[in-house]
Amino acid sequence: MSCLVIVEHDNATIKSSTRNAVTAAAGIGGDIHLLVAxxxxxxxxxxxxxxxxxxxxxxxxxxxxxxxxAENLAALxxxxxxxxxxxxxxxxxxxxxxxxxxxxxxxVAQISEIVSVSSPDTFVRPIYAGNVLATVQxxxxxxxVTVRATAFAMAxxxxxxxxxxxxxxxxxxxxxxxxxxxxxxxxxELSVAKVVxxxxxxxxxxxxxxxxxxxxxxxxxxxxGASRAAVxxxxxxxxxxVGQTGKIVAPRLYIAVGISGAIQHLAGMMASQVIVxxxxxPEAAIFQxxxxxxxxxxxxxLPELTATLS
Amino acid sequence: MKILVAVKRVVDYNVKxxxxxxxxGVEMANVKMSMNPFxxxxxxxxxxxxEAGLATEVVVFSAGVAQCQETLRxxxxxxxxRALLVETDVELxxxxxxxxxxxxxxxxxxxxxxxxxxxxDDDANQTGxxxxxxxxxxxxxxASAVNIVDRKATVIREIDGGLETIEVVLPAVxxxxxxxxxxxxxxxxxxxxxxxKPLEVLTPQALGVDVSPRLKTLAVTEPPRRxxxxxxxxxxxxxxxxxxxxxxx
Numbered sequence: 001m002s003c004l005v006i007v008e009h010d011n012a013t014i015k016s017s018t019r020n021a022v023t024a025a026a027g028i029g030g031d032i033h034l035l036v037a038x039x040x041x042x043x044x045x046x047x048x049x050x051x052x053x054x055x056x057x058x059x060x061x062x063x064x065x066x067x068x069x070a071e072n073l074a075a076l077x078x079x080x081x082x083x084x085x086x087x088x089x090x091x092x093x094x095x096x097x098x099x100x101x102x103x104x105x106x107x108v109a110q111i112s113e114i115v116s117v118s119s120p121d122t123f124v125r126p127i128y129a130g131n132v133l134a135t136v137q138x139x140x141x142x143x144x145v146t147v148r149a150t151a152f153a154m155a156x157x158x159x160x161x162x163x164x165x166x167x168x169x170x171x172x173x174x175x176x177x178x179x180x181x182x183x184x185x186x187x188x189e190l191s192v193a194k195v196v197x198x199x200x201x202x203x204x205x206x207x208x209x210x211x212x213x214x215x216x217x218x219x220x221x222x223x224x225g226a227s228r229a230a231v232x233x234x235x236x237x238x239x240x241x242v243g244q245t246g247k248i249v250a251p252r253l254y255i256a257v258g259i260s261g262a263i264q265h266l267a268g269m270m271a272s273q274v275i276v277x278x279x280x281x282p283e284a285a286i287f288q289x290x291x292x293x294x295x296x297x298x299x300x301x302l303p304e305l306t307a308t309l310s
Numbered sequence: 311m312k313i314l315v316a317v318k319r320v321v322d323y324n325v326k327x328x329x330x331x332x333x334x335g336v337e338m339a340n341v342k343m344s345m346n347p348f349x350x351x352x353x354x355x356x357x358x359x360x361e362a363g364l365a366t367e368v369v370v371f372s373a374g375v376a377q378c379q380e381t382l383r384x385x386x387x388x389x390x391x392r393a394l395l396v397e398t399d400v401e402l403x404x405x406x407x408x409x410x411x412x413x414x415x416x417x418x419x420x421x422x423x424x425x426x427x428x429x430x431d432d433d434a435n436q437t438g439x440x441x442x443x444x445x446x447x448x449x450x451x452x453a454s455a456v457n458i459v460d461r462k463a464t465v466i467r468e469i470d471g472g473l474e475t476i477e478v479v480l481p482a483v484x485x486x487x488x489x490x491x492x493x494x495x496x497x498x499x500x501x502x503x504x505x506x507k508p509l510e511v512l513t514p515q516a517l518g519v520d521v522s523p524r525l526k527t528l529a530v531t532e533p534p535r536r537x538x539x540x541x542x543x544x545x546x547x548x549x550x551x552x553x554x555x556x557x558x559x
Contacts, residue, residue, distance in 0.1 A: 069476075070439065070449050093469040096435050097451045100404065104440035109405050109524035112434045122528065127432050128327045132336060135529040174448035175478045178464065182471040191470070195557075220558075228488065238454065238468045238489060245348075245428060245488065247470070253557040263326070270536065274557045276548065282541075291539040294548055304545045309558075 001030030001120060004058075004080060006073075006089040006098070009036065009044045011066060014051075016192050017090035019156075020149035022051055025088045027117040027152070031055045033084070034161070037076055039066035049161040057161050062168035068094060071172040074101035079169055081106060081142060085120070091146035091248075099146050108140035115151035129244040129267035149191060150250035150271055183239050185224075190240065193223030196251045198242055198269070199235065200227040202258020202279065202298055209235040212302045213257065219309045225249065225269075227259045243268035258298045261286030278302070311421035311458075311480075312367045313356040315390065316411060316438075317349035319374060319381040320431040329530055336431075336530065345381045348426025350388070352486045354493040355456060356424050357389035364458045367391050369418060373402055373410050379509060386504035387496035393509040398521060400514070404432075406521035408440035413517040415445055420481060422463065427452050427485040438485035448478035451485040 003025035008015040018034075025032045033056040034048045045059040058080060064072050077098070081087060087102060089095035091113040103110035114123040115133070122137045123145065190196065197217045203209040209230065217224050226236035228243055242249055244267040254272035259265060261277070261284055269275065270289060277290035278298055287293040294301060321327055321336070322344040328337045345353075356368040370390040372378040375397070382393035396410045415423065428435035442449035450456075450465035454473070457464045461480045466473055468487045478484075496504070514521045542548045552558040 070442075070451070074443065093452060093467075097439065097449070100436035100439035101443040101449065103436070104405060104408055104443035107405075109403060110434075110436050110440075111525065112436065126533070127530075128321070128336065129430065129433065130533060131327050132329060133531050133533050134527050135531075136525045137528050138525055140524055172448075173479075174482075175450075175476055178475040178477055180469075180472070180474040182473075232489065237472060238487075239470060239472050244430070244433065253552065264323070270533070274552065274555055275536075275539070276552070287539070287541070289536050289539075291536075292548055292551055293539060293541045294545070295541060301545060305548070308545055308549050 001085045002033065002083065003028055003030060003086040003088050004033050004035055004084040006077060006087070006095065007034050007036045007044065007048050008090060008092060008094050009038060009041065011038045011041045012043060014044060014047050015092065016154060017092050017149035019051060019154040020152040021088050021090040021147045022053060022155035023152040024114065024117060024147040025086065026053050026155070028086050028120050030085065033058060035077065035080060036060070037065040037068065037073055039063045045163050049163055050157050050159050052156045052158040054159045054161040057163045058166045059163050060166045060168050064171035065168065067177040069175045069177065070097045070101050071174045072169070073098050074105060075169050075172065077102045078105045080166065084142065086143045086145060088145050088147060090149050095146045099144055103144040106142055106144065108142050108144055109138055110144045110146070111136060111138060112146050113148045114145055115148050129263050130270060131263065148248055150248050183237050187217060188221065188223045190223040190225055191247050191249055193249070194251050195220045195222035195253045196225050196249050197222045197255045197257070198225035198227065198259060199230055199257050200259030201229040201233060203230065203235055206235045212298070216302060216306045219306055227265050256286050256290070257302060259286055260284045261289065311365050312369060312418060313359060313365045314415065314418060314420035314423045315352050315356045315368060315370045315385065316423065316425045317353060317370055317372050317381055317385050318346040318429045319343050319372065319378045320346045320429055323347055323430055329532060333530060335527070343377070345384050346426050346429045348428060348486060350493045351488070351490050352424040352426050353385045353388050353390060354491050355486060358491065359458065360389070369394060369420070371411065371414060373398065373407055375399060382509055383504050384496065386507045387501045388494060392507055394512060395509065396512050396514060396517065398514050400521050401523050402521055403523050403525060404434050404436035404440055405524060406519070407437050408444055409519045410514060410517060410521065411441045412444040413519055422480055423483045425483065425485045427487050438483045442483040448482045450476055450478050450482060452487045453484050454487050454489045456484055456490065
């Protein structure tokens, strides 16, 4: 038995969710190898070989892997798949894009967003927006798995794996990246932040959302999140969305402000250690999952909270 | 150009699902069913492309039990021209659906396939990507904007860090995200018209597709419940509680 974990990176550093996927792979058992496919990405391979528990790093360095397009990356993973019982990636937008393609090319099922490993062929995964946990068993020869990062610890440092160069496959030419417009922020990344401050439609405008939430987030060293309603209304960019189809977060402290608590939102933050809800509606569903609920006007309470923390 | 749209009949997004008393699965009896919300966005997008003169025909596909016909009628009320149902009582998993879609793509030769990015029941997020793989077509998942020019699609994708724009050669599979469009409400005249639109019923056998499930569900359980919280009186009490819990310095 052996696992190949797909490393997600920007050709310079590894995305932390890859480390959570490595921990999931360790739970499956057997050797853990990492695949680093990118362009001028030697630094990534060097970082990958130092992750604890990793036996080998496969490095494929070619210009057409720079963007990790689904077409090129899936073909490459399939070419390496013969040696492995499990192909594993974090359930990020990259993993979700690529791994189903890999599975179909191998004629096997893909197991999405597992939250625990019961045995090498049996996994637990949430369905129905996390309202149900399904334990599923795969009969396929190769298990293609994506991993919910918040459900597994991050693998640390201490590895000393060998790096092997592997040959690239020809560029499919089917897809071309034209541009990337990434949110630049001084704040911690939403999916791994220790504290998350999220806002909803209660803010009533983009100006209010930023003017009231950002000072609090700054005080707490928190990442900013948002409900779907707030994103749809244009208060926050899409990558702020916490929920069933957005980001899944599990910080030590999650503060939901002006968020009613649709099940689709709860699906994204239920695993948080401590949940605080601030909402003017005492009947809001968010209070059913909150450890501490504060009923009142966010326009008064939020500045007061920020001031209290000074 | 013909557009094929895949739609799924799922438990309505407002329903709080319950596990059957015997733990064998989710209670489906007397539960409101609807079109998967992402698929509705896919249908809307296809119809808009047709209205803009970029597509000639919108064919909508579903697979599953006979009641999926209702879902297909809803899609035709939004504006799809005709429907294909692959009828089966077998539990369909994403790979099987992708294979059914492949068989129909070979038959129908669409220039573009639109799917919702995920179904809100199994939350798999796989079928579109799998179809693209089986057809050896490019894919553009999680689309928040689609532009078609000269046999190419430029697609803005919602990714973890923000947005990216890619160009794919058609035919391609595009899976749609929430912010691509806001689906219209079907009007009564259009609902009536949809009843007369052609709906062809096929079987997996006739298409030569083995739809047997690859994953076996051993158990379904409720996630652990959170302990009931408390209401605090004011900001000072909130801060004191968070400090005593050790989550605030």
